[in-house]
Amino acid sequence: MSDDLMTIRQMCDAFDVTPRTLRFYEARELISPLRRGQHRLYDRRDRGRLKLILQGKRFGFSLEDIRQLLELYDPRENNVTQIAATIEASRERLADMKRQQEELKIAIAELAEQISLAEQMLSQRQHA
Secondary structure, eight states: TTTTOOEHHHHHHHHHHHHHHHHHHEEEEEEOOEEETTEEEEOOOHHHHHHHHHHHHHOOOHHHHHHHHHHHOOGGGGTTHHHHHHHHHHHHHHHHHHHHHHHHHHHHHHHHHHHHHHHHHHHHHHHO
């Protein structure tokens, strides 16, 4: 086997994913390993795509969003279209994350206040 190719086990170990995850991404046409009999072999392109998939998921992108961005890969044009689309999608996602962060801050403060009020009420009733 070439040093450039990895088995499913090596991919799982390298990226901390399960074989089921790799097969799922393959079924969704996000990665396309070589097939030699029953064996899947992953090349540099698959590794790069998996790294981007996992990063995109961590940032909250849907698999469809990730697939669309990966489809724009075109080294003939230095990936200008893909990079520009990724920047735009990332800006939108960052704005969404910041909105969610603000909403979460408010919810946390409100919940902390409710807990404090409930504790005060409980303390008053226990000492009455």
